Amino acid sequence: xxxxxxxxxxxxxxxxxxxxxxxxxxxxxxxxxxxxxxxxxxxxxxxxxxxxxxxxxxxxxxxxxxxxxxxxxxxxxxxxxxxxxxxxxxxxxxxxxxxxxxxxxxxxxxxxxxxxxxxxxxxxxxxxxxxxxxxxxxxxxxxxxxxxxxxxxxxxxxxxxxxxxxxxxxxxxxxxxxxxxxxxxxxxxxxxxxxxxxxxxxxxxxxxxxxxxxxxxxxxxxxxxxxxxxxxxxxxxxxxxxxxxxxxxxxxxxxxxxxxxxxxxxxxxxxxxxxxxxxxxxxxxxxxxxxxxxxxxxxxxxxxxxxxxxxxxxxxxxxxxxxxxxxxxxxxxxxxxxxxxxxxxxxxxxxxxxxxxxxxxxxxxxxxxxxxxxxxxxxxxxxxxxxxxxxxxxxxxxxxxxxxxxxxxxxxxxxxxxxxxxxxxxxxxxxxxxxxxxxxxxxxxxxxxxxxxxxxxxxxxxxxxxxxxxxxxxxxxxxxxxxxxxxxxxxxxxxxxxxxxxxxxxxxxxxxxxxxxxxxxxxxxxxxxxxxxxxxxxxxxxxxxxxxxxxxxxxxxxxxxxxxxxxxxxxxxxxxxxxxxxxxxxxxxxxxxxxxxxxxxxxxxxxxxxxxxxxxxxxxxxxxxxxxxxxxxxxxxxxxxxxxxxxxxxxxxxxxxxxxxxxxxxxxxxxxxxxxxxxxxxxxxxxxxxxxxxxxxxxxxxxxxxxxxxxxxxxxxxxxxxxxxxx
Numbered sequence: 001x002x003x004x005x006x007x008x009x010x011x012x013x014x015x016x017x018x019x020x021x022x023x024x025x026x027x028x029x030x031x032x033x034x035x036x037x038x039x040x041x042x043x044x045x046x047x048x049x050x051x052x053x054x055x056x057x058x059x060x061x062x063x064x065x066x067x068x069x070x071x072x073x074x075x076x077x078x079x080x081x082x083x084x085x086x087x088x089x090x091x092x093x094x095x096x097x098x099x100x101x102x103x104x105x106x107x108x109x110x111x112x113x114x115x116x117x118x119x120x121x122x123x124x125x126x127x128x129x130x131x132x133x134x135x136x137x138x139x140x141x142x143x144x145x146x147x148x149x150x151x152x153x154x155x156x157x158x159x160x161x162x163x164x165x166x167x168x169x170x171x172x173x174x175x176x177x178x179x180x181x182x183x184x185x186x187x188x189x190x191x192x193x194x195x196x197x198x199x200x201x202x203x204x205x206x207x208x209x210x211x212x213x214x215x216x217x218x219x220x221x222x223x224x225x226x227x228x229x230x231x232x233x234x235x236x237x238x239x240x241x242x243x244x245x246x247x248x249x250x251x252x253x254x255x256x257x258x259x260x261x262x263x264x265x266x267x268x269x270x271x272x273x274x275x276x277x278x279x280x281x282x283x284x285x286x287x288x289x290x291x292x293x294x295x296x297x298x299x300x301x302x303x304x305x306x307x308x309x310x311x312x313x314x315x316x317x318x319x320x321x322x323x324x325x326x327x328x329x330x331x332x333x334x335x336x337x338x339x340x341x342x343x344x345x346x347x348x349x350x351x352x353x354x355x356x357x358x359x360x361x362x363x364x365x366x367x368x369x370x371x372x373x374x375x376x377x378x379x380x381x382x383x384x385x386x387x388x389x390x391x392x393x394x395x396x397x398x399x400x401x402x403x404x405x406x407x408x409x410x411x412x413x414x415x416x417x418x419x420x421x422x423x424x425x426x427x428x429x430x431x432x433x434x435x436x437x438x439x440x441x442x443x444x445x446x447x448x449x450x451x452x453x454x455x456x457x458x459x460x461x462x463x464x465x466x467x468x469x470x471x472x473x474x475x476x477x478x479x480x481x482x483x484x485x486x487x488x489x490x491x492x493x494x495x496x497x498x499x500x501x502x503x504x505x506x507x508x509x510x511x512x513x514x515x516x517x518x519x520x521x522x523x524x525x526x527x528x529x530x531x532x533x534x535x536x537x538x539x540x541x542x543x544x545x546x547x548x549x550x551x552x553x554x555x556x557x558x559x560x561x562x563x564x565x566x567x568x569x570x571x572x573x574x575x576x577x578x579x580x581x582x583x584x585x586x587x588x589x590x591x592x593x594x595x596x597x598x599x600x601x602x603x604x605x606x607x608x609x610x611x612x613x614x615x616x617x618x619x620x621x622x623x624x625x626x627x628x629x630x631x632x633x634x635x636x637x638x639x640x641x642x643x644x645x646x647x648x649x650x651x652x653x654x655x656x657x658x659x660x661x662x663x664x665x666x667x668x669x670x671x672x673x674x675x676x677x678x679x680x681x682x683x684x685x686x687x688x689x690x691x692x693x694x695x696x697x698x699x700x701x702x703x704x705x706x707x708x709x710x711x712x713x714x715x716x717x718x719x720x721x722x723x724x725x726x727x
Contacts, residue, residue, distance in 0.1 A: 154220025309404025585609025
């Protein structure tokens, strides 16, 4: 079933080209009002306008209302007459109205009201294209050829069929002229070329340079945006399928994340895909209305923390939305006042703003000071509404003297209880502060047995904590019987650092007296002085053999996964080690016999190999498909259907081991193994037969083909006469 995403609705882009002129001399003119599009509920809107005047403009403010919520005020900033401000993202279908007010010394000018609805305009995906596909380096490149940013949330890619979804985009935009580079999971796994690539930019399939392939780019509503449909692969791509400036696909050099190189050889075998629908024309905006006179809104904000030494006043916003307290008034000791200027009052939801007192200019902060020894009162008001206050005056029953290094703050943000912090958190949550007189919580001890060298008898311990630790008194126990207690002076490990102990010592003062074997295995535990287990390698016996030149360690410091390192890093981070590759199975053609009609495969690798999906072709035609697992050093013997029919030499042979064709000892023949992805593993290609095979075509230890005695399912006899005519 095709994956369907909810259609993301949008909002109308507005341009108010008419201007508003204040008839009073010295007033400002507001013109060219514009706003960006609120395509989705996550999209903030930027409002811009030209504000010009014959006299100095004192301030420009944006007033907006979202749905039934109260009106908000945002200070606009600008230069060279162009002013901008941002309206935060709003829920889908919310109607937002706004207007602009510009003040000079003598007059105030107001613009008409402008409205938009969040999610009223569809996203135009016509600028989004598949720009480069590379089956060698395994990447897909998207490009925005348009002039506007395109939201990509919910955009997805399917490979070969519309239902085979391999990648879905997260909430991100692609700017005009920007590239988005996706890599296959085939090159992003451990040890791959793009290991560590962001998960959000990985597509979960392969990508071939020599097979037919279809890559379809869909909108969240499952409409096709772009379609690369290579139905008939005429040529293996030497590098990339790349879009030229003419919009057509060519063979070209790879340029991931950069402008394409114009190719000269067109890609053949492409079939045109579906054409995306054109977006509907947006409705025209409603005529603006004259706004009511704005008022100062009272929000739930708190004077939250004060540093008298640094003269800092922190205000906390307990609202679930961003607020602007421009126009609010601080009053100290009932007389000194400071009004928050435009542009200095924005506080994010659940966030903070900090003002520095004792300023020479009221436009940068309060001009009054705050004393930790004399005390103070501090009140915050919005118009006629009292917002918050604190009384730490010398006359107060709760007066507290503050050192310059201390802060006075609410025990938790917005709480009624005030405390003195010996380590404050001005500009951040009070939950992170240290209350004076409280002992800080001891740092959590997190130590790991991190890496072991059986050859050098080294045991490395890693400290994953945030503070230095001393593990003197900790006990190592090997195989549940041999123990060693870390002596005083040998247990200090810096935060994020290591200590190394050498085992098999004659004196326990120097290290563990027990040994550690890489061939016999061991069980090793580490417990603290109270007997609490801190780490444990659970019975390494028969799990892995560690050669003397290797180490056994966590893949990264403190991680759960253990690996063998061919080049270890005892005493340093495991990130610098060289992980020993996992053993792999390797299947080869080992013996071909046209007389007894068999094909022998052999696993010459170090591990078992699963042949599910593997195929054998004879002269280009599939004659056998595998489903078997072949152990390392084992043979797989396949017989022709010519000798397994009734009455033939191998009647009743396992059907899964029968290839469906003949095999001749005196004709040219091509026998090829293909892996589950269709890639060639090995081919025996006899193009000019020089001699009828007396027994088998057999592979010697040197990897070459010889005439030799038949040895079906057993080690080959070494031939002396090379097979001639092989390509």
